[in-house]
Amino acid sequence: MKAYIRMVGISVKQGLEFRARIFMWLLVHLSAFTVVPFFWVYVLFLQPNVEYTPEKIATYYVLIVLVSCFSASNIGNRIEEDILEGGIVGLMVKPVSYVKYRFALFLGGKVVPSTIVIVLFGLARLLFPTYILLPTSFVHGVFFVLFVCVASTITFFLDVLVSLGAFWWGRTPALGQSLVWLRGLFGGQFAPLVFYPAAIVSLAKVLPFQFLYAIPANVYLGEYDITTVYHLLVGGVIWIMALALMATFIWKKGIRTYDSPSQ
Amino acid sequence: MKKYLRVYKKLVELGVSIESQYRKDTALGFIAQGIQFATALLFIEAVYSQINLIPGWTKEELFVLTLLVDLQNKVFVFLFQGNFNYMEQLIHSGKFDFLLTKPISPLFYATNRVIRIRAATLIFLSLTTIMLIAYHFSLQFTFSGIFRAAYMGFWGVVMMYAISLLVNCLLFRNSQIGNVNNILGELRYQGRYPFNIFPHIPYIVFTTILPVTFFGYFATAALFGKLDVLTYLFVPLLSSFVCFCSILLWRKQVKHYSSASS
Numbered sequence: 001m002k003a004y005i006r007m008v009g010i011s012v013k014q015g016l017e018f019r020a021r022i023f024m025w026l027l028v029h030l031s032a033f034t035v036v037p038f039f040w041v042y043v044l045f046l047q048p049n050v051e052y053t054p055e056k057i058a059t060y061y062v063l064i065v066l067v068s069c070f071s072a073s074n075i076g077n078r079i080e081e082d083i084l085e086g087g088i089v090g091l092m093v094k095p096v097s098y099v100k101y102r103f104a105l106f107l108g109g110k111v112v113p114s115t116i117v118i119v120l121f122g123l124a125r126l127l128f129p130t131y132i133l134l135p136t137s138f139v140h141g142v143f144f145v146l147f148v149c150v151a152s153t154i155t156f157f158l159d160v161l162v163s164l165g166a167f168w169w170g171r172t173p174a175l176g177q178s179l180v181w182l183r184g185l186f187g188g189q190f191a192p193l194v195f196y197p198a199a200i201v202s203l204a205k206v207l208p209f210q211f212l213y214a215i216p217a218n219v220y221l222g223e224y225d226i227t228t229v230y231h232l233l234v235g236g237v238i239w240i241m242a243l244a245l246m247a248t249f250i251w252k253k254g255i256r257t258y259d260s261p262s263q
Numbered sequence: 264m265k266k267y268l269r270v271y272k273k274l275v276e277l278g279v280s281i282e283s284q285y286r287k288d289t290a291l292g293f294i295a296q297g298i299q300f301a302t303a304l305l306f307i308e309a310v311y312s313q314i315n316l317i318p319g320w321t322k323e324e325l326f327v328l329t330l331l332v333d334l335q336n337k338v339f340v341f342l343f344q345g346n347f348n349y350m351e352q353l354i355h356s357g358k359f360d361f362l363l364t365k366p367i368s369p370l371f372y373a374t375n376r377v378i379r380i381r382a383a384t385l386i387f388l389s390l391t392t393i394m395l396i397a398y399h400f401s402l403q404f405t406f407s408g409i410f411r412a413a414y415m416g417f418w419g420v421v422m423m424y425a426i427s428l429l430v431n432c433l434l435f436r437n438s439q440i441g442n443v444n445n446i447l448g449e450l451r452y453q454g455r456y457p458f459n460i461f462p463h464i465p466y467i468v469f470t471t472i473l474p475v476t477f478f479g480y481f482a483t484a485a486l487f488g489k490l491d492v493l494t495y496l497f498v499p500l501l502s503s504f505v506c507f508c509s510i511l512l513w514r515k516q517v518k519h520y521s522s523a524s525s
Contacts, residue, residue, distance in 0.1 A: 020439040028442060031449040035475060038465055039456045046460065047314040170284075174291035178298045185302040195309035 011108020
């Protein structure tokens, strides 16, 4: 455990060292939302909606940006590189679990960007109080934070799962790109899930992607009562466990077939 | 000119050879493309579940807008993306020194050496999908409309190239910002909205300061004859201007480049 805590510390220090890189990653996540929030605000101005006012949709997207910056991970690329360039060989002879090692680095890597994002969110709230609503209640606010943690962990494991494909298929940007689009659709990043046809909403409910954006944002906006929130939280934790098990299983299978590039 | 054509031909051959190693990813790329189209089309369904009519655009035209944004993107990926992704490594690993010794323009070589043949198959897929959509919804494209769209699409790619070059010039100054190309990758997909519904100020911002309208929107609007004459003049002018500035900046950076090892 001590080793992993130390790795979290190292990762925090890296974040402080490579400030420009961290800032650029934040811009990457912000750039995905350059137009879409404005688009929805104008659509809802053109035709008002009872459920979603322009203010609510603006807050929804600010929250999505917030969650996206918190949970975003570049870990998939790192794992892919480690597999393809033989980096995992060095780690396999050390008394650490590779996935836990990566998770520790992922957690540490969140500290600096998260601090920046919280400050930016505060500033945005001060500048545009009408368009950035506060949480429905204090409890909803606390649950929002918990759901952001769930979203981050699920994102991590999804990235791990996709990158493990490198054991069999080599470099596969197409898989990663598919995940981005699926997250956008079923996670509620492109549009709130309630706007989609019923079949898509039903499908989203049985996939883990809604925990990435839609559920945290809807918890903040008070779309669910507290009992539902509890149930959803349990659902999120179950998804984390299922994805962690899948990642462990695939990792073990991959390692068995692995030939280091140096061999 | 002949020399450059010969070099380019060699680079294409090299591209084919490299890409043949990524056959599995090419197959997966088709699946990814299918998912991308499906999500984009469902997004439009979501929009039309909230609004009866977007001024000036039918649902079918928005489908084409989404597909043309993707097509323009794929053309850029095919020709240039691999080079810009590689730029950080090129500049910071010292390989750029080697490039400067070649009897060829560093800009030409640095931005043309990687040709992503995989994207060509996806361009073909995009074109086929556009034709299928047009057939399914009985959309009729005129010859002049297609010509106008190709013209605006060309200038859109020039703008993408210019902005990418401009931003990648920063790599000469800062070694930490190699991920700058990811920002551009995201921005290139932001042209898929009907920008005419925006008020004046956001429209001007998205056309000049952050010119995402160049990334597919203008080409589609031209295809359906939704642009005024001034835009046909403005788009090439601004694209050329940004391109000119980016080349000037590149030359300045190359002049002051003092090798990664120094």
